[in-house]
Amino acid sequence: MNYPVGIKKIVKATKDHSNINYGNRGMTLESEINLSNEYYQEIDKAYIYKKPTPIKITKVDYPSRDKAVIKEAFFTVPSTTDYNGIYKGKYIDFEAKETRSRTSFTLSNIHPHQINHLNNVERHGGVAFIIVRFTTLNETYLLSNEKLQEFINNSDKKSIPISYFKKEARLLSDGYRPRIDYLRVVDLLIGGI
Amino acid sequence: MNYPVGIKKIVKATKDHSNINYGNRGMTLESEINLSNEYYQEIDKAYIYKKPTPIKITKVDYPSRDKAVIKEAFFTVPSTTDYNGIYKGKYIDFEAKETRSRTSFTLSNIHPHQINHLNNVERHGGVAFIIVRFTTLNETYLLSNEKLQEFINNSDKKSIPISYFKKEARLLSDGYRPRIDYLRVVDLLIGGI
Numbered sequence A, B: 001m002n003y004p005v006g007i008k009k010i011v012k013a014t015k016d017h018s019n020i021n022y023g024n025r026g027m028t029l030e031s032e033i034n035l036s037n038e039y040y041q042e043i044d045k046a047y048i049y050k051k052p053t054p055i056k057i058t059k060v061d062y063p064s065r066d067k068a069v070i071k072e073a074f075f076t077v078p079s080t081t082d083y084n085g086i087y088k089g090k091y092i093d094f095e096a097k098e099t100r101s102r103t104s105f106t107l108s109n110i111h112p113h114q115i116n117h118l119n120n121v122e123r124h125g126g127v128a129f130i131i132v133r134f135t136t137l138n139e140t141y142l143l144s145n146e147k148l149q150e151f152i153n154n155s156d157k158k159s160i161p162i163s164y165f166k167k168e169a170r171l172l173s174d175g176y177r178p179r180i181d182y183l184r185v186v187d188l189l190i191g192g193i
Helices: A005-013 A029-042 A112-123 A145-153 A162-168 A182-190 B005-013 B029-042 B112-123 B145-153 B162-168 B182-190
Strands: A046-050 A055-064 A067-075 A083-087 A090-099 A104-106 A127-134 A139-144 A159-161 A170-172 B046-050 B055-064 B067-075 B083-087 B090-099 B104-106 B127-134 B139-144 B159-161 B170-172
Touching (some): A029 A046, A029 A083, A029 A127, A083 B083, A090 A112, A112 A127, A112 B046, A127 A145, A127 A162, A127 A182, A139 A145, A170 A182, B029 B046, B029 B083, B029 B090, B029 B182, B090 B112, B104 B162, B112 B145, B127 B145, B127 B182, B145 B162, B159 B162, B170 B182
Parallel strands (some): A090 A127, B090 B127
Antiparallel strands (some): A046 A083, A055 A067, A083 A090, A127 A139, A139 A170, B046 B083, B055 B067, B083 B090, B104 B159, B127 B139, B139 B170
16 A cells, blocks of 8 residues: 555566466455455454555655655565454454465465564464465465464475365455455454364 | 664654753664564564554666665655554554653654554554653653543643653663563553553
C-alpha cells in the first residue's frame, strides 16, 4: 500500500524466471489481504496490518519547514514477516507470497530469518503461518508454521511441491468481504484442528 | 534504525518549539528501546520490533538488474504504533516518544488513530501502552493505555502534566542489558497490578 504496485512487480521479477504468462487476474495477493484486514478492522474482528517496506534512507531534502522529501533510499532485507496483529487475544504473524509456478513454491522466497521469526512466534504462543498463492492455478493456501517447519526439517528440497500444500495446507477461497477469509482457517489453527 | 538519527530530529524539531537546550544525553529513546528489544530476542524472552518508517515511494531507479534505488519518497502518517510483538503469549503494542518539556507531554505527539489503535489492542486482549521520556529531566515513564485513556476521557487538557505520570505511570530505570527493562513493568500490567 505504501508504493505503487508496479515497483514490487519489477523488483520481484528479478527473482522469478518463470516464462509463464498468467495474464491479469486482477488484484495482487497483497492488495486482497490488505482489503481483508481493513474489513476485519471495520467489523472490529481483528487488527492485523502490513508492515511498511523496510528501507534505508540516505538523503533527505527539506524544501520547506514542514515538508521532507526523501531523495535517496534503498530497499533493505526485512527482519520479520510482512503482517502481524491481534485476533481473539492472540498474536498473529504471517508472510504472504505469490508464485507463478504450477508445481512448487521455492523456499528462497522467504528469508531464513523470517522462517526463524515464525518459529519464535509459535514457540512463544502466537499463531504463525504463510499464505502462498499459485497465481497461474489461481489457488491460495494457508500453511501453518508447524507444517512449514515439518517440511523443512524432513526434506532437502529447496521448494515445497504443490502436493504438500494440497495435503497439509488449507485452500483459501475468494469472497467479496472479506476478499480472503483467512481468519476462518486461523480459527482452526487456534482450535488445534 | 532505518534512517540516520539526524533525520528524525529535524522532522521532530518542527513540532517542538521548546527552547530548552537539554544537551547530549547520549542515546535516543528509540535506540535504547531497539537495543533492549535485541537483548530480549537474544535471551529468547520476547520478540518485539520497531516497524519500519512508513513512506510513499514515487520514483525508483534500476541502475542494474538487482539494484533498486528509491529516488523520491515521502514520509506518511503511520496507521499504527511504532512497536509491536509477542511476550509470554501476549500481543504487545506501544508507542515511544521523547519530549523536552519539563512539565507535560503534549498529546498531539500521538496521532488520534494511534490512540484508537492502542484502544483496539487492549479491547482485544493485548497489552497496550506508551513510553514517554522527559529528556530534560532524564525520566522515562511507561503509561498503560488504560491510564492514558482515563486521562483523555476525563480532561480537556491537550497535554498530560508530569504529575499524572508520577502518579499513574511507572518510572523506567536505566540499565546495561537491557538498557530499559520495560518488560518488568509489562509483567505488572499482565498481572493486573
